[in-house]
Amino acid sequence: MKPITDEQLMDxxxxxxxxxxxxxxxxxxxxxxxxxxxxxxxxxxxxxxxDIFIRVIEKSRQFNPKKASFRTWLFRIAQNQAINxxxxxxxxxxxxxxxxxxxxxxxxxxxxxxxxxxRSHRTDEFALILAVRECIGELKKEIERxxxxxxxxxxxxxxxxxxxxxxxISGVRKHVIAAAERVxxxxxxxxxxxx
Amino acid sequence: xDEEKFKQLMEKWASHEMNTAPEIHPTAEVYQKLKDREKKPxxxxxxxxxxxxxxxxAAAVIILFIVLQPSEERGxxxxxxRGFVAEKAEKGEPTQGLNELKVPREEKVPEVAKxxxxxxxxxxxxxxxxxxxxxQCFFQYQHPGTQAIEDLxxxxxxxxxxxxxxEDNYRLVLELTRERYVSIYQTGGSKSLIRxxxxxxxxxxxxxxxxxxTYIFPALPNWFYLQEPEGEVSIHIITSDQPQSELNDxxxxxxxxxxxxxxxxxxxxxxxxxxxxxELPEKEARLLVFRFQTQ
Numbered sequence: 001m002k003p004i005t006d007e008q009l010m011d012x013x014x015x016x017x018x019x020x021x022x023x024x025x026x027x028x029x030x031x032x033x034x035x036x037x038x039x040x041x042x043x044x045x046x047x048x049x050x051d052i053f054i055r056v057i058e059k060s061r062q063f064n065p066k067k068a069s070f071r072t073w074l075f076r077i078a079q080n081q082a083i084n085x086x087x088x089x090x091x092x093x094x095x096x097x098x099x100x101x102x103x104x105x106x107x108x109x110x111x112x113x114x115x116x117x118x119r120s121h122r123t124d125e126f127a128l129i130l131a132v133r134e135c136i137g138e139l140k141k142e143i144e145r146x147x148x149x150x151x152x153x154x155x156x157x158x159x160x161x162x163x164x165x166x167x168x169i170s171g172v173r174k175h176v177i178a179a180a181e182r183v184x185x186x187x188x189x190x191x192x193x194x195x
Numbered sequence: 196x197d198e199e200k201f202k203q204l205m206e207k208w209a210s211h212e213m214n215t216a217p218e219i220h221p222t223a224e225v226y227q228k229l230k231d232r233e234k235k236p237x238x239x240x241x242x243x244x245x246x247x248x249x250x251x252x253a254a255a256v257i258i259l260f261i262v263l264q265p266s267e268e269r270g271x272x273x274x275x276x277r278g279f280v281a282e283k284a285e286k287g288e289p290t291q292g293l294n295e296l297k298v299p300r301e302e303k304v305p306e307v308a309k310x311x312x313x314x315x316x317x318x319x320x321x322x323x324x325x326x327x328x329x330x331q332c333f334f335q336y337q338h339p340g341t342q343a344i345e346d347l348x349x350x351x352x353x354x355x356x357x358x359x360x361x362e363d364n365y366r367l368v369l370e371l372t373r374e375r376y377v378s379i380y381q382t383g384g385s386k387s388l389i390r391x392x393x394x395x396x397x398x399x400x401x402x403x404x405x406x407x408x409t410y411i412f413p414a415l416p417n418w419f420y421l422q423e424p425e426g427e428v429s430i431h432i433i434t435s436d437q438p439q440s441e442l443n444d445x446x447x448x449x450x451x452x453x454x455x456x457x458x459x460x461x462x463x464x465x466x467x468x469x470x471x472x473x474e475l476p477e478k479e480a481r482l483l484v485f486r487f488q489t490q
Contacts, residue, residue, distance in 0.1 A: 016229055021221050029219035034212040049219050057228045125207075132208040152209035184201045 006070035014060045031153050032078050038136055038149040040082055052078050072163040079146065079164060128192060135186035144179035151176045273381060273389050274422045275397060278364060281416040331370040332432055334485045338363055349485045358488040364418030369410045375434040376402045378442055379412060384426025386462055390446050424489040431469055435480035442468055
């Protein structure tokens, strides 16, 4: 049996189907959460994810699958929400290292095996992940940061990102490459030579 | 750090972020929104004041569009109003001696009045048939002050060009010697075009027109008047044995298009068509043109 597509779910959502909303949350809530927390400092990222889905409900009649896929449309809404928040906050700061560490200490890391060896390995891995987060956060250009994060969240699909940004594919590729280069240099400055 | 290692690190980061992100489920607020949305169709979400404001703006835009658009794109420049005699009668003013139906031919049969009624009718018919040996076509007009109806024979060469204003009324009178298809077009100085006949707004009769009958355009008691001056106005009367399908098609296209350029092209084609009608033998088709100035 073919899995139900996002567009079919949207069609059902328009008719008020709760199940479709649950499924769309399951598919995209995490992705949106990562996107939002990676590109900006958000006090309550979950709330922002809910806000995005409320916008999806409000704008559901405007969604035209012939013009864009649901993913593209959803991330365009997310991007607009991020811009609106940016304008409200005036200054955008990426999540601080301390905040992330705080989140991680009470988050999924607790579920990992807790042998000494594992703990040492885990610490190394955390250090790398945190360094990457920090370097992404240090990117000065908002569009570069968003493009790079989206590139890795949306499965390295330049075309899709270009549709979200409503820019050319080559332009988006340029932003992603520039951002990646800056992050790589940042990691090297931090003395990280992966693995 | 080489590129490959960097890419692996980034993928690790993305996968870690996805794995550590909390599970998020729709809240009651989200479900409520979905429920509300289901009840309300899109337009209901817009409040009444906004809807009224939008309607007002739309109406203003339409009015501005009508007022500001160039004259050749506006509707017909010919208006229709009741004759001065009819207006006088409506106001209860004396109309003795004034005749709304002043057709030149009718005045040339005084014998009819003296004969007994039945015989008079037959005589009038015979007289009329006898007199219509060729097509008759008159341009009639009246000034508001005088109420008198002036006749101009369109077939005769015009000695002088008359000038009419929007205050004046005008109409056309046509009599045929045999069954003919007729169309009447009015063109204005600002490249406007209006078909006066066939046009159900002005006259309900339909082609072909019968011989021995007096046709007045527009139908009594109405008269045409110009809604605004257009420089020189020409009236083209075409009579033919066959339906004028080419002109009808052109006119339909002229009415359908909104493009200025296309309208101009169609007008040029009309001019060509009129020229070709002139070259046809009179038995097949005939074109009469009457011109007057407007101020």
